[in-house]
Amino acid sequence: MSKKKIIIAIDGFSSTGKSTVAKELAKYLGYIYVDTGAMYRAVTLYALQHQIAKDQKVNSKELKEQLGQVHIQFRYNNSLGYSEVYLNGSMVEHKIRGMEVSSYVSKVAAISEVRKKMVALQQNMGKEKGVVMDGRDIGTVVFPEAELKLFMTASAETRAKRRYDEMLAKGVTDLTYQEVYDNVVQRDEIDTQRKDSPLVKASDAIEIDNSQMSREEQFEYILSLVQKKI
Numbered sequence: 001m002s003k004k005k006i007i008i009a010i011d012g013f014s015s016t017g018k019s020t021v022a023k024e025l026a027k028y029l030g031y032i033y034v035d036t037g038a039m040y041r042a043v044t045l046y047a048l049q050h051q052i053a054k055d056q057k058v059n060s061k062e063l064k065e066q067l068g069q070v071h072i073q074f075r076y077n078n079s080l081g082y083s084e085v086y087l088n089g090s091m092v093e094h095k096i097r098g099m100e101v102s103s104y105v106s107k108v109a110a111i112s113e114v115r116k117k118m119v120a121l122q123q124n125m126g127k128e129k130g131v132v133m134d135g136r137d138i139g140t141v142v143f144p145e146a147e148l149k150l151f152m153t154a155s156a157e158t159r160a161k162r163r164y165d166e167m168l169a170k171g172v173t174d175l176t177y178q179e180v181y182d183n184v185v186q187r188d189e190i191d192t193q194r195k196d197s198p199l200v201k202a203s204d205a206i207e208i209d210n211s212q213m214s215r216e217e218q219f220e221y222i223l224s225l226v227q228k229k230i
Contacts, residue, residue: 003230005031005130007145009138011199012152014187015159017210017218018134021152023082024219025226026132034074034125036135036142038085039118040109041096042072045087053104064113072121099167099175102183106190109136115196136191139202148229149205150222158211160184 008025010018019035026033043063047053052062074083075091084093095101108114115137122142126133133142139149154162160181167175191199201207206225210218 006147006229007126007129007143008132008226009143009146009149010134010152011136011139011205013159014184015163016152016154018152020215021218021222022132022134025222027081032131033082034122034131034133036118036122036133036138038096039072039121041101041105042085042087042092043070043114044101044105044108045092045096046070047108048100048104053108058104058107060111063111067113067117106187110190110194110196112196136199137197139205140200141197148226149202151201151205151207153207153209154211156181156184156188
């Protein structure tokens with residue numbers, strides 16, 4: 001008997017490891033992985049490149065007017081085993097992960113017109129099912145009918161430490177733990193307080209606090225939840 005394909009929606013706070021576990025799951029199941037955070041980061045990078053985002057402010061009027069010029073694609077990289085994000089034809093996977101983009105992305109994502117464009121793209125990507133998608137509003141807005149919804153959380157201190165260690169491992173040394181912690185807290189506030197599709201746990205989502213879980217423990221637990229659904 002063939003297993004049915006489902007939509008797996010993973011929501012939660014920044015730096016909870018949503019993307020990592022979503023990539024692992026997609027690879028294991030042979031599903032498509034869509035990193036919605038990367039989509040918002042790509043729009044943010046565009047805003048920075050065109051001086052629409054600067055001095056800790058985003059010119060939402062200007063960004064709305066230029067949204068038609070923002071083209072985002074995911075292209076599968078066989079050697080890496082996952083898809084990389086492209087902005088207007090250029091691979092920007094590494095550029096979008098820096099601290100500058102991180103400091104603006106929640107502000108960009110709070111703009112309704114940006115969210116509408118991204119949600120339409122995301123829904124189109126998942127219409128055939130067999131997809132793992134992570135973000136802030138996947139189970140509540142993008143795919144409220146998803147067969148499995150997860151909500152990832154961990155303490156702000158744990159998440160900041162993970163993010164800081166990740167940045168150091170990438171050779172980024174011009175920032176402090178406090179700066180990373182402040183960014184995590186600021187993003188939590190913007191993500192949960194914005195008017196358009198704020199970060200909230202869907203009523204039927206399973207909450208996972210991974211503060212004390214290893215990556216392996218988390219993967220095995222989530223895989224057991226998936227197997228019950230398929």
